[in-house]
Amino acid sequence: MSRLWLIPILAGLILISLALGAASLSQDAGWLLMVSRIPRTLAALLAGAGLALAGVVVQQAVQNRLVEPSLTGTPEACMLGLLVVTLIAPGMAVAGKMLVAAASALVGMGGFLMLADRVPRQDPMLLPIVGLVYGGILGAVATWFAWSADLMQYLGIWMLGEFSGVMIGRYEWLWSVALLAGLLYVLADRITLLGLGQTQARALGLDYGQTRALGLVIVAALTALVLVTVGAFPFVGLVAPNLVSRWRGDNLRANLPVVALLGAMLVLGADVIGRVIRYPFEIPAATVFAVLGAGVFLWLLRKAAERAPHG
């Protein structure tokens, strides 16, 4: 299927997003667009693309399509790191926070991989469940931390991704997503090989451990970037890659741009809907997305269950 039909939809969404806001565009439209609308639109696009790409890498690394960063305890690990930073060094610069968040995301994902290597492969649903439990445990630790430090509402803000605070000067870190996406594109073939599993990937000459580690560093960085700037968006990394793989098969090099595009579209769409429902107030984009994403997740689970007996 051609990917070109996505372009007009995306363009339409971008136009709506630019035209839509609590302030009227009648006077100083250019200024308002520069300061508020364009940054917000770009932030949604970049965050969506980044999360979708992170989903692809995780899925290849554990050879399971029903997994994505938010089902591997990664955001919870991120938050745990952020809480510790907030307690120890509340004044730390954003770059420092980002690094800590990425590092803790990496540790959290390492833990998940250790679990994943021990989970039987026959049932594809087992791994996401293990991931949910693992994320739940990390989340419980984070909640306990936040509770005892009176930081529960900070936790709430990180947990709920949204774009109401985005404007010029407050989203620029997300541009690194574009950089990481470029890096992923270069690595696309290797990451495809990852998806074949250790034995086959090795036989094809891939340095399996190194490639997997590199992929996961990218995922950790993507997750941390999005979490720190706009918050957590569950299911984006699951929905976008799965839909694309259903439409277009599994040529990763050809698919990566489409996955990124679809992720960007979905998150921007969720943000637009969240801005419209209670105009001029806002509903967090992550809430809108979670409702839609959960539906798609259930549908994918059912499909996976149907296919499981045939391998």
Add this chain to the structure above:
Amino acid sequence: MRKTFLGGLLALALAAPLAAQTVTIDTAIGPVPLAANPQKIAVFDIAALDTLTALGIDVAGVTDKVYLPSLAPVAAKAQVIGTLFEPDFEALVVMQPDLIIAGGRSSTQVAALSEIAPTIDMTIWGAGLLDQARARIAAYGLLFSAQEAAQGLTQTLEAKIAAARAAVAGKGNALILLTNGGKISAYGSQSRFGWLHTEIGLPEAVAGLDDETHGQSVSFEFVAEADPDWLVVVDRGAAIGAQAEAAVATLDNPLIARTAAAQNGRIIYLDATPLYIAGGGANAVMQTLDEIIAAFAAEVEG
């Protein structure tokens, strides 16, 4: 209505000296009969502690944090009996208080606390905050036979309210914002900060905001579009002692800078603790009123 009701109760109490052992006071869940003049009191609500302190009533037990600096001397003399959210039940059993006062954040614990000692829920919440504050002062006055102190306190409060009304009159409209970790929400006249509009007479820049606990999540564009004459800012982070992102940094952006409030230097950063943690406490309310008076009095009418 409430005043006549309380007045009636007062008359009843005075007319029946033999029954003076029991008084019926107004609480958040309606009138409750209690033994008068309890001696050993445990308090799980900062607004209640604030008002009791203003009335000169000593307490035996307080939460681990009392948030308001003005309450530090009270806390120093009292025993710690848990946190606002989690009472230390063992300490309470050992302490054997005559009365436990809960409210707000501790109101969910009322049932559990009632097993240890008589517990009243003195929550002050939402719209009509000043009326509730007045009712609490009267109730404590009755309960602790401190009616004179209560009357004096009420008079001081009314004088402050009148002064604040005079200070804000004709100075333009205002939008109340709460900042929290880089994000903002707006509060309307039916919210817990709404008394600044309804009782002090500050016109609302945006009418019809809902009375959600944490305000209406809004964008900076919303504030720019509302373009209020005044921005009244409550920094939730500062209220709970977290300093991750100060309100000033959150509002330091081009959209806010364009509002009339910012251009005329009319952004008021209220001390968040008396409003957010001790909302409705007698001294806390007066502290906020003082801040309002100081900020608005500096402005010439027009």
